[in-house]
Amino acid sequence: MCLAIPGKLIEISENPEGVRMGKANFGGIVKQVCLEYTPEVNTGDYVLVHVGFALSKVDEDVAARTYALLEEMKQLDELQEGEMGVEIPAQTLEERNGAP
Amino acid sequence: MTTNAPDVDGSVLMGSCPLPRSNYKEIVLAHGSGGKLSQELIQKIVLPQFRNDLLEPLHDGALFSVGDARLAFSTDSYVVSPIFFPGGDIGKLAVHGTVNDLAMCGARPLHLSVGFILEEGLPMDDFQRVVRSMREAADAARVTLVTGDTKVVDRGKADKIFINTSGIGVVPKGVNIDPKRVKPGDKIILSGAIAVHGIAIMSVREGLEFETEIASDSAPLNGLVEAILATKADVHVLRDPTRGGITSALSEITQTAGTGMVLEEARIPIDEEVKGACEILGLDPLYVANEGKLLAIVPADAADAVLAAMRAHPLGRDAAIIGEVTADHAGFVLMKTRIGGTRVVDMLSGEQLPRIC
Amino acid sequence: MKYLDEYRDEALAQKVVAEIRRIVTRPWVLMEVCGGQTHTIVKYGIDHLLPDEVELVHGPGCPVCVTSLEMIDKAHAIAQRPDVIFCSFGDMLRVPGSEADLLVLKSRGADVRVVYSPLDCLKIARTNPGKKVVFFAIGFETTAPSNAMSVWQAHKQGIKNFSVLVSHVLVPPAMESILASPLNRVQGFLGPGHVCTVVGYEEYEPLAARFHVPIVVTGFEPLDLLEGVLMTIRQLEAGTYEVQNQYPRVVKREGNRVARDLVNKVFEVCDRKWRGVGSIPKSGYKLRDEFRDHDAERLFEVKEIDTQESSICMSGLVLQGVKKPHDCPAFGTLCTPLHPLGATMVSAEGACAAYYAYGRHLQCEKKELAPV
Numbered sequence: 001m002c003l004a005i006p007g008k009l010i011e012i013s014e015n016p017e018g019v020r021m022g023k024a025n026f027g028g029i030v031k032q033v034c035l036e037y038t039p040e041v042n043t044g045d046y047v048l049v050h051v052g053f054a055l056s057k058v059d060e061d062v063a064a065r066t067y068a069l070l071e072e073m074k075q076l077d078e079l080q081e082g083e084m085g086v087e088i089p090a091q092t093l094e095e096r097n098g099a100p
Numbered sequence: 101m102t103t104n105a106p107d108v109d110g111s112v113l114m115g116s117c118p119l120p121r122s123n124y125k126e127i128v129l130a131h132g133s134g135g136k137l138s139q140e141l142i143q144k145i146v147l148p149q150f151r152n153d154l155l156e157p158l159h160d161g162a163l164f165s166v167g168d169a170r171l172a173f174s175t176d177s178y179v180v181s182p183i184f185f186p187g188g189d190i191g192k193l194a195v196h197g198t199v200n201d202l203a204m205c206g207a208r209p210l211h212l213s214v215g216f217i218l219e220e221g222l223p224m225d226d227f228q229r230v231v232r233s234m235r236e237a238a239d240a241a242r243v244t245l246v247t248g249d250t251k252v253v254d255r256g257k258a259d260k261i262f263i264n265t266s267g268i269g270v271v272p273k274g275v276n277i278d279p280k281r282v283k284p285g286d287k288i289i290l291s292g293a294i295a296v297h298g299i300a301i302m303s304v305r306e307g308l309e310f311e312t313e314i315a316s317d318s319a320p321l322n323g324l325v326e327a328i329l330a331t332k333a334d335v336h337v338l339r340d341p342t343r344g345g346i347t348s349a350l351s352e353i354t355q356t357a358g359t360g361m362v363l364e365e366a367r368i369p370i371d372e373e374v375k376g377a378c379e380i381l382g383l384d385p386l387y388v389a390n391e392g393k394l395l396a397i398v399p400a401d402a403a404d405a406v407l408a409a410m411r412a413h414p415l416g417r418d419a420a421i422i423g424e425v426t427a428d429h430a431g432f433v434l435m436k437t438r439i440g441g442t443r444v445v446d447m448l449s450g451e452q453l454p455r456i457c
Numbered sequence: 458m459k460y461l462d463e464y465r466d467e468a469l470a471q472k473v474v475a476e477i478r479r480i481v482t483r484p485w486v487l488m489e490v491c492g493g494q495t496h497t498i499v500k501y502g503i504d505h506l507l508p509d510e511v512e513l514v515h516g517p518g519c520p521v522c523v524t525s526l527e528m529i530d531k532a533h534a535i536a537q538r539p540d541v542i543f544c545s546f547g548d549m550l551r552v553p554g555s556e557a558d559l560l561v562l563k564s565r566g567a568d569v570r571v572v573y574s575p576l577d578c579l580k581i582a583r584t585n586p587g588k589k590v591v592f593f594a595i596g597f598e599t600t601a602p603s604n605a606m607s608v609w610q611a612h613k614q615g616i617k618n619f620s621v622l623v624s625h626v627l628v629p630p631a632m633e634s635i636l637a638s639p640l641n642r643v644q645g646f647l648g649p650g651h652v653c654t655v656v657g658y659e660e661y662e663p664l665a666a667r668f669h670v671p672i673v674v675t676g677f678e679p680l681d682l683l684e685g686v687l688m689t690i691r692q693l694e695a696g697t698y699e700v701q702n703q704y705p706r707v708v709k710r711e712g713n714r715v716a717r718d719l720v721n722k723v724f725e726v727c728d729r730k731w732r733g734v735g736s737i738p739k740s741g742y743k744l745r746d747e748f749r750d751h752d753a754e755r756l757f758e759v760k761e762i763d764t765q766e767s768s769i770c771m772s773g774l775v776l777q778g779v780k781k782p783h784d785c786p787a788f789g790t791l792c793t794p795l796h797p798l799g800a801t802m803v804s805a806e807g808a809c810a811a812y813y814a815y816g817r818h819l820q821c822e823k824k825e826l827a828p829v
Contacts (some may be wrong), residue, residue, distance in 0.1 A: 002384045002493055002599035002651035003456055003770075004677075006460035006707075017614055023311060027376030027458035030311035034576060037602055037716040048458060048654060048707045049380075051546070052574025053457050053603040053717065056654040056707040058460055065707035067463065070684065073472050128564055130551075136795060308573050323784075381573070382547075392610055412548075432816065439679045440468035441502025444816020454545030454573060456600060457492050457523055457806040 004050035006058050007033070009043050024049055101194030133451035134343025134389075135322045146341075152361055157356070159279065160201040163271060170273075172207035174198055175266040177287065181247050183230065183260050185304050187297075187315025187389075190263055191230035195237035196391065197342075198267040198321050203322040204338040204394065206277040207269030208242065214248040217263040220255040230261060232417060239318035243267070275329060280334040281355035284427040288401035289396045291410055292317070292418040293369045298388035301350065308454060309379065313431035314373055324415045331409045338419045339395045344448065345387040349395055352446045360429035363445065365438045382455035387448050397425065460706070464678030466502075471614060475685040477690055481564045482508045485693050487686060488635070488778045489647040490628060492519030492806030493677050499811045501679045514778030515811075518649055520596045520624075521548045521804035522776070523731040526764040530552040532593050532676060533562060534759045535622065542585055544578045552803045555764055575607035575621075582611070582619040591753045594621040599651045601625055602716035605723040608744065608751050615720065619744045622753040623743055626729055628652050629660050638670040638756060645658035645689040648674040650704040655720075657712025661700045669698045670828040674821040676704040679777030692812050716765065723748060731799040740802045767778050770799030775808050 007024030012035060015021045020035040024047060033047065038054040041047055046058035102157060125203075130137040147155070161174030162255055176197040183190040196210065202209040214234070218227065238245055296317040302365060303310045333357045343350035346368075354361050370385055378385045398406050410416030433445040483759040489495060495515045498504055505515045516524055525750040533554045536543035541561070550559045552572065561571040568588070572578055575592055594604040604621065611619040628649050635641055648661060653674045661672045673693035675685030685703045692699065702708055722745075729741025744752045769787050774780040781803065782788050794810050801807035803816065 002597060002677075003492060003647070004599070004651045005379045005381075006458075007376075008459070010750075012680070017610065021609065026380055028312060028373030029314075029376035029380065030372075032311070034574070034603075034606065036606060037713055039715060048651075050651060051603045052576060052600055053606070053650070054545065055599070055713060056709075059706050063460065066705060067401060070469055070473070070680070073476055126561070127563065128561055130560070140795075216636050308571075372458065379458065379461065437501045437507075437679075438465045439467050439501050439503075441506050443500060443502045446814060448814075452569060453550055455548045455805060456546045456596065457496075457519060457548050457804065 002050060004048045005084060006046050007031070009045050009047055012043060016020055022054070024054070047091075061100050127345070130451055132343075134348050135448040135451070138253050138343075139447075140196060141447060143364055157278065157280075158279075158352075159206070160204040160369050161269075165229065165298060167400070169452040170271040172202050172269045172271055173266070175203035175206070175264065176375065177262065178200055179259065179265040180263050180301065181259050182304055183210050183226065185316060186313045188318040189230055189313060191234035191249035193239045193316075193318050193391065194263040194265045195241060195243070196235050197240045197319050198265040199243055200321045200340045200394075202267050202342055203320075204268035205269065205271060205326040206325070206335065206338065206393070207271045208241045208326070209267055209269040209322050210371065211246045212238065212243050212265050212267045214245055216248070217258050217262040218250065218252045219258040219260050220252055222260050229262065230263075230315035237320065241322060255376065266399070272329065274332075275335070277335060277338055278355045279337050279356040281358055282397050282425055283357055283399070284335070284425050285400050286397050286425040287400055287421050288350070288423040288425065289398065289407055289410065290361070290368065290420055290422045291321075291394045291396070291402065291416045292392075293371045293372060293373045294341075295378060295383075295385035295388035296388055297391035298345070299305065299374050300379070302454075303377065310377060312373060314377065317392040318388065319415055321392065321394050321415065324394065324410065324413050327409045327413045327416070328396060329407055332403070332404045333398050333406050335396060335398050335402075335406070337395070337397040341390050341393060341395055343389050345389060346395065347386045347433065347445050348447055351445070354425075354433055355431050358430055360426040360431065361423055361433040362426055363423035363433060363435040364434055367420050367422045369420050382457070387452050400424070419425070461678060464676070464680040465682060470679055470683055471508075473680065474688055477683070477687050478508045478510065479506055481510045481690055482694060484512065484540065485690060486512045486514060486642045487515045487645045487647060487676070487689055487695060487779075488643040489682065489685075489792045490516040490518040490805070490809075491651070491677070492522065492808075494510040494518070494647060494649075494650070494675065494682060495808055495811050496806055497677055497679060497682055499815045499817070503543065503682055505678060507686065511690065514781070515741065515775065515808035516646075516777040516778060517626065517731065517734065518597065519551060519801070519806040520600070520626055522624055522800040522807040523733065524549075524552070524595055524624045524764060524770070525730040525732050526555065527730070527762050528622070530667050530762040531754070531762060533557065533559065533621055533757045534762070535591055535757050536562050536569055538568045538589075538757070539608060539667065540589055541564055542570060542581060542588045542590045543593070544570050544572045544581060544590060546595070547571045548804055548806070549593055549595060553671075553761070553797060575603050578607060578612070579610055579614070579616055579619060581615050586618060587685075588618065589756075590619045591757075592619070592621045594623070595624045597626055597628055597649065597652050598656045598720075599649075599654070601720045602713070603657055605720045608723050609719060609746055610749055612748060615723070617750070620751045620756050621744070623723065623724070624729075625739050625742035626731065627726070627742070629664060630737045632664060634734070634737050635777050636664065636670065638777060640774075642778070643670070645670055645693050645798050646672045647685045647689065648672045648680070648700075650674055650676040650708060653704070653708045653712060655713050655716050657710050658700050659710060661723045665698050665700050671698045671701070672700045673703050675709055676707075716761055731776075732766075733770075733776050735773070767798040771808075772800035772802075772809070775801045782812040785809070788814060
C-alpha cells in the first residue's frame with residue numbers, strides 16, 4: 001500500500017487559496033505537489049510524494065550513509081584469504097535507525 | 101496452459117448470492133483494452149460465428165493469395181480521447197495503425213480506406229485538422245487513400261469522431277510471417293523505448309496531467325520493416341505492441357506458438373520521463389500501449405544482422421534484444437527481473453488503472 | 458531516477474541475499490504488512506531468491522482489499538445518483554460490490570472519475586456547482602493527511618458541494634489482532650514504511666515488547682525489502698525484539714507532526730469492519746462532528762445494506778498470514794482477477810491478485826521457477 005515516489009523540488013509557490021504548493025521533478029516528469037506537510041523543504045530538496053502530497057523530505061545524508069553500509073557488505077567469495085569467518089558487524093540500533 | 105475459469109454460474113455451486121459475474125451481461129471498458137477480456141470477447145462471441153482458415157491465425161492482418169500475388173488485408177478502429185494529443189491525433193493514429201498492421205504481416209502497404217463516424221457538433225476546424233493530418237501521415241507512409249465513407253450521428257452518440265481504416269498490401273516472395281514458425285532459440289528484438297504512447301495519452305487525461313509534455317511515438321513502421329526484410333533474415337514474427345503493451349503481444353504469440361519466452365527486464369529500453377510517469381501513477385510500463393514500436397522474433401543466427409539494420413533506421417535507433425524463445429514454460433512469458441529474481445509476465449485482465457497503493 | 462534506481466541494484470541485492478543465507482540457521486516466518494511491499498516481493502521474485510528457511514507471509518496492508526463490502530455498496534449507491542460526481546483513486550474502480558463495480562456503473566451512465574490527488578476533487582467541485590462531488594476516502598495512515606487536507610480546505614474555502622466517504626484503516630490494531638490470534642505464525646514484521654513517514658514508529662514499540670516480535674520499518678524497493686528481511690533475521694537469530702528503522706531516509710521515529718496534527722483535527726478514531734477479518738476495535742478513522750457537512754455517510758441516506766461474502770473465500774486467513782493464496786482451492790480457478798470472490802483478489806495489491814498477476818497460479822512450489 002502507499003505508493004510514494006521521491007522527486008526533486010524545483011519550485012515552491014502558493015495557490016490562489018493560500019495552500020503551499022510546489023513542482024517536483026520525477027526523472028524528467030514534472031508534477032504539482034502540495035507542500036503543506038513539509039514546511040521545511042526548499043527547492044533542490046528531494047521529497048517523498050504520495051497522491052500529490054509531499055509527506056517527508058528525503059534525508060540525503062542518511063541515505064548516503066546507510067547505502068554505503070550496504071555497499072561495504074562483503075560476499076563470502078570476496079573475502080581475502082585469512083579473513084574467513086570475519087563477522088559483519090551489525091550496526092548499533094542508533095546507526096541503523098539513521099542517527100548522525 | 102493458462103487455467104481458464106469454468107464457464108459456470110458460481111451461485112449454483114455456492115448456494116448463495118450475490119456473486120461477481122462469471123459472464124458479463126454487458127460490454128465493459130475492459131473488453132476493449134487488448135487484454136484477457138478482449139480475447140475472451142473474440143473467442144466467445146465473434147470466432148464461433150466466423151471460423152475460417154484465414155481468420156484462424158488471428159494475426160494483425162489476414163494473408164491470402166490472389167493469382168500469383170500474396171496479399172495482406174487489415175482493419176483498425178480508433179476511438180481515442182482526446183482526439184488531439186502531444187505527438188499526434190486520432191487521424192494520424194488511424195493511418196499508422198493500419199499501415200503498421202499490414203507491415204507486421206511483412207506486406208508493403210498499398211491502399212487504405214477510411215470510415216468516419218462524426219458526432220453532431222464536432223467543430224469543422226477539428227475535422228479539417230484530422231483529415232489534413234491523415235493526408236500527411238499517408239504521404240509519409242507512401243500509401244494512398246482510395247475509398248471511404250462518412251456518417252454523422254446525434255450529439256452524444258459518439259465521442260467527437262471515430263475512425264476506421266482498412267488496408268491492403270502485398271507480401272514479397274520469401275517472406276513468411278507466422279507466429280507458428282516461432283522456435284526455441286529465436287531472439288526477441290524490440291525496436292525502441294516502451295510505454296510512450298500510453299503515457300502520452302494518460303498525461304492529458306483529466307486528473308492526471310503532468311507539467312511535462314510526453315509526445316506519442318505514433319509512426320509508420322513500413323520503412324523499418326523494409327529495412328529488416330532487406331537483410332534477407334527469415335523473420336518469424338513481427339508485431340506492433342499497441343494496447344496491452346509488449347506483454348499482451350508476446351503472450352499472444354507465445355500461446356499461438358506453443359513455446360515459452362524469457363525476457364530480461366534490464367534490457368528493455370525505457371525513457372526516464374516515461375519511467376517517472378509510470379512510477380508516479382503506479383503503472384507497469386510492460387502493459388502500457390506503444391504506437392511506433394515493433395517486436396521482431398528471428399532465428400538466433402539472424403539476430404545481430406536484424407538488430408544492426410534496425411539501429412541504422414531512424415525508428416530503430418534504440419533497438420535491443422530483450423529476450424529469447426524457449427522450449428520450457430510453453431505458453432508463458434517469464435522475465436528475469438532487474439535484481440536477478442524471476443517472475444511470470446501474464447496478460448492483464450483489463451485496462452491498467454493508476455493506483456495509490 | 459534518484460532514490461529509486463539505486464535500490465534496484467542487482468549486485469547489492471545478491472550481496473544481501475548471500476548475507477541472509479549466511480546467517481540464517483532455522484526456519485522463520487516473517488510478514489510484510491503493506492500490499493505495496495507484497496507487490497514488490499512478487500514482482501521482483503524476491504521470495505524465490507530468499508533461502509527456504511525464510512518464509513514470507515503477506516499482511517493486511519491493502520486498504521482496497523479490506524474496505525468492507527457494505528462500504529463499497531454504499532459508495533456504489535451514492536455513485537449512481539444523477540446529482541453526484543463520484544471521485545475515486547484508480548484502485549477502487551474495479552472492486553466489485555454486491556452487484557457491480559464503479560466501472561460498470563460508469564458504463565451505465567454514472568459520473569465516476571479517477572483522481573490522482575484528493576485536492577483535484579475540490580477543483581471538480583468548484584467547476585460543477587450544481588453537482589455533489591463525493592470522494593471515496595480510503596487508505597491507511599499514509600493517505601489520511603491528504604484526505605484530511607481536502608476536507609480541511611473544503612471547509613475553509615466554503616466548498617459546500619464536496620463531501621468524503623471515509624473508509625480509513627489503521628495498521629497497529631490490525632497487527633495486534635494478528636499477533637493475538639491463536640493461529641498466528643508470524644515471528645517478525647517488516648513494518649509499513651510509508652505509514653511510518655506520517656505516524657512514526659513509536660506506537661510499534663509496545664507491540665514489539667508485548668509480543669516479543671522484532672519489527673523493522675521497511676521501504677518498498679527490492680533492496681529495502683531485502684535489507685529489512687536481513688535486519689529482522691539478525692534479530693530473530695539473536696533473540697531480540699526491537700523496533701528498527703530500515704528506511705531512515707524518509708522515516709523518523711516521531712513521523713510527520715504537521716501531518717498528524719491535521720489528521721487529528723479532521724478525523725477521530727473509531728471501530729471499523731475489515732473485509733475478510735471482521736470488526737477490529739479502534740482501527741479506523743471517521744470524520745469529526747465539526748465536519749459533518751462534508752461527511753457523505755451522513756449526507757446521503759443509504760439504506761442498510763445486506764451483504765454476503767462468498768463462503769469459499771479464505772481472504773481472512775490470507776490477510777492474517779495463516780494461508781497463502783495457492784492454499785485456496787478457488788485460487789486461479791473459480792477466483793481470478795476477472796471474477797474475484799473476495800478481498801485479496803479484488804485489488805492489485807491484494808496477495809491473491811499479486812500472486813495471480815505474477816503467475817503464481819501456474820505453479821505451487823518455489824522450485825518450479827528455477828532462476829534463469
